[in-house]
Amino acid sequence: MIVLRRLLGDVLRQHRSRQGRTLRQVSGEARVSLGYISEIERGQKEASSEMLTALCEALAVPLSAVLREVSDRLALEEARDGRRLAVAQSAERRLSVAAEPVPLPGEQAGAVRPGDVVAAA
Amino acid sequence: MIVLRRLLGDVLRQHRSRQGRTLRQVSGEARVSLGYISEIERGQKEASSEMLTALCEALAVPLSAVLREVSDRLALEEARDGRRLAVAQSAERRLSVAAEPVPLPGEQAGAVRPGDVVAAA
Numbered sequence: 001m002i003v004l005r006r007l008l009g010d011v012l013r014q015h016r017s018r019q020g021r022t023l024r025q026v027s028g029e030a031r032v033s034l035g036y037i038s039e040i041e042r043g044q045k046e047a048s049s050e051m052l053t054a055l056c057e058a059l060a061v062p063l064s065a066v067l068r069e070v071s072d073r074l075a076l077e078e079a080r081d082g083r084r085l086a087v088a089q090s091a092e093r094r095l096s097v098a099a100e101p102v103p104l105p106g107e108q109a110g111a112v113r114p115g116d117v118v119a120a121a
Numbered sequence: 122m123i124v125l126r127r128l129l130g131d132v133l134r135q136h137r138s139r140q141g142r143t144l145r146q147v148s149g150e151a152r153v154s155l156g157y158i159s160e161i162e163r164g165q166k167e168a169s170s171e172m173l174t175a176l177c178e179a180l181a182v183p184l185s186a187v188l189r190e191v192s193d194r195l196a197l198e199e200a201r202d203g204r205r206l207a208v209a210q211s212a213e214r215r216l217s218v219a220a221e222p223v224p225l226p227g228e229q230a231g232a233v234r235p236g237d238v239v240a241a242a
Contacts, residue, residue, distance in 0.1 A: 004170035004184065048167050049125035063125065064196035071188035078183050 002077045004070070006043030008052075011069045013041040015059045030058035123198045125191070127164030129173075132190045134162040136180045151179035 016026055023041075027034040032054055039045035040055070047055070056063040137147055144162075148155040153175055160166040161176070168176070177184040 001171075001174065002184075004173060004188075006170075046167065046169050049127075050122075052125060053122065062196065062199050063123075064192045064199055067188055067192035067195060071185045071192055074188060075183070075185035078185055 002074060002081065003043060004074070005040075005046050007070050007073050007077075008047065008066070009041045009043040011066055011073070012055060012059070015061050015066070016041075019059065021059075026055070026058050030054040032058075123195060123202065124164060125195070126161070126167050128191050128194050128198075129168065129187070130162045130164040132187055132194070133176060133180070136182050136187070137162075140180065142180075147176070147179050151175040153179075 016023070023034050023038055027037050030037070032051060036045065036051070037055065040047045040051070052066075053063055056066055137144070144155050144159055148158050151158070153172060157166065157172070158176065161168045161172070173187075174184055177187055
């Protein structure tokens, strides 16, 4: 599963690194404990709205810009996930078609819809 | 202060309303308690990454799309806040200039930079 707080942490850490600032500096300016910021950056803690606002102010980055970056990365990962799902479903379909008896003329083969759980033969 | 969770709640509620779905329906599908979803929609509770993912899946909206909408609204509010701040600073500057003695020729009036706290006379 794509975890939002991981992407958010990545974006925040990149902004800090690009500015050449340490966790300690940002922690002092945002008045947020160093350990908490570190956990947020590593995607281990959810950041509250107030915390995010304070961090973005300390980094001098609009929160809207950070969210947009997160949204862009998420869209990429969603697209990748969608492709993985489609490939898995197509493999399932092939397996299920191979396992089914050949339909007699006039009969219709059991349709497998995307998302159906089909046991491999 | 602009509160992120309020904007997020607004966007989520609008998606649900546009689909003509009740809190109960979405709650059942997302397997999240009705009260919790209601608090998230009203901006009273922070939603965890997992909760947001479950809600977006129940609403059949990509989380990236929801975040983008939130980012767009936030950018508008940030711009509005920026204008309010600029107007307040300009008023402060006028007050401080009026309160200062007229500089003698060759002297420089005390410069007031944006962000300086200037007491009204």
